[in-house]
Amino acid sequence: MRLGSLTLSSNLFLSPLAGYTNLPFRLVLREIGGVGLCTTDLVNARSLLGKNPKALKLIETNATDSPLAVQLFGSVPEEMRDAAAYLESIGVASVDINMGCPVKKVCKVGGGSAMMTELDKTAALVRGMVNAVKIPVTAKMRLGWDADNLTAPDLARTLEDVGVQAIFVHGRTREQGFGGTVNLAGIRAVVAAVKAIPVIGNGDIITPQAAKKMFDATGCAGVSIGRGAFYNPWIFQHTRHYLKTASLSPSDGERAGVRGELPPEPSFAERVRVMCRHLDLMVEVFGEELGCRMFRKVAPWYAKRFGPAHVFNKRVVQVATRAEFHTVLDDYTHWRQQFLDDRGELLPRFQLPPMVASFMQAEVPAAARREAIPVPQGPVEVW
Numbered sequence: 001m002r003l004g005s006l007t008l009s010s011n012l013f014l015s016p017l018a019g020y021t022n023l024p025f026r027l028v029l030r031e032i033g034g035v036g037l038c039t040t041d042l043v044n045a046r047s048l049l050g051k052n053p054k055a056l057k058l059i060e061t062n063a064t065d066s067p068l069a070v071q072l073f074g075s076v077p078e079e080m081r082d083a084a085a086y087l088e089s090i091g092v093a094s095v096d097i098n099m100g101c102p103v104k105k106v107c108k109v110g111g112g113s114a115m116m117t118e119l120d121k122t123a124a125l126v127r128g129m130v131n132a133v134k135i136p137v138t139a140k141m142r143l144g145w146d147a148d149n150l151t152a153p154d155l156a157r158t159l160e161d162v163g164v165q166a167i168f169v170h171g172r173t174r175e176q177g178f179g180g181t182v183n184l185a186g187i188r189a190v191v192a193a194v195k196a197i198p199v200i201g202n203g204d205i206i207t208p209q210a211a212k213k214m215f216d217a218t219g220c221a222g223v224s225i226g227r228g229a230f231y232n233p234w235i236f237q238h239t240r241h242y243l244k245t246a247s248l249s250p251s252d253g254e255r256a257g258v259r260g261e262l263p264p265e266p267s268f269a270e271r272v273r274v275m276c277r278h279l280d281l282m283v284e285v286f287g288e289e290l291g292c293r294m295f296r297k298v299a300p301w302y303a304k305r306f307g308p309a310h311v312f313n314k315r316v317v318q319v320a321t322r323a324e325f326h327t328v329l330d331d332y333t334h335w336r337q338q339f340l341d342d343r344g345e346l347l348p349r350f351q352l353p354p355m356v357a358s359f360m361q362a363e364v365p366a367a368a369r370r371e372a373i374p375v376p377q378g379p380v381e382v383w
Ligand SMILES: Cc1cc2nc3c(=O)[nH]c(=O)nc-3n(C[C@H](O)[C@H](O)[C@H](O)COP(=O)(O)O)c2cc1C
Pocket: 015, 016, 017, 018, 019, 040, 041, 042, 071, 098, 099, 100, 101, 140, 170, 202, 203, 204, 205, 224, 225, 226, 227, 228, 373, 375, 376, 380, 381, 383
């Protein structure tokens, strides 16, 4: 698909997850494959211009981490413009503007969701950015402040008029936080509101089937996946395969209703291989001490599909070195054997069914419904 002047190999996107979508995680996803464009955590435009070391670390990248979008937030037009120009000058492929962040500290200064309420001001700020760069400028938003104020369609149209090349929309309101159901009709209204630019749907995509449902129900041009990528780094590759082998829509002629093929779930050994690769990259990028500390909140996401894993989770949140991590993993692998059959597979009663997206709960039997996707804990738990 195309994003302005940029051609992407896939219409599957990695959503920004502050504290998580750093270089190591993006590289892990790119090595597995299937993702068209990755976006960084949000970056404060002013801090970036001031060459604040933390901001520079957020945009750290390398040749294999491509194409890369950097997400900016801020409310001072000149700062947003200059930050966009700076990002273009260092080779970033596109710039995304955060309009959907419900964190107080961001809204307070007029960035994030507050932007959605001041259309003219926002349009002027975005126009300044678009005019300053040749790379695509995109915007990420929620549906609006609350159910009575679904401002995203108007905002999307306004932004298209000032030159934004794509809209990312999380199908929830700011008031919803991460609760309730992703509103597919709300995303569809954004698709209907724009004239030509792609709208990328987002929210709760945790399986290839959920991605397909979002495409079919909203007419979006792409989907963006956040927590689902953490829960299952194979989701992009699997979704691509599923979409390629499924009919694209109910009106797809002879192929209508053809179900996609789901690649087999990665084995325990493959999950462990990727988890260890992720840790190695964390150590490479952040150093052993910080990399291991940061990995304490990452490893339990891999463990969600290991089967019984409380023993692993309890210990992994204390590791300080790579060697300690491997001791914990070896001990766990040994302990886990009691839950395996002769072929080394988890005994059926320890296997977990896949999670079900909020907007697909009604399609599964009540007994198969599971908790919502967890919101990662940490400094950004208020997202
Ligand atoms: C821990 C966390 C951090 C997030 N950080 C950002 C961010 O920096 N910028 C942004 O636009 N959205 C951010 N989001 C929102 C996600 O990009 C995404 O819109 C939301 O999680 C819904 O998609 P998902 O269900 O696929 O995770 C964050 C969400 C979480 C859970």
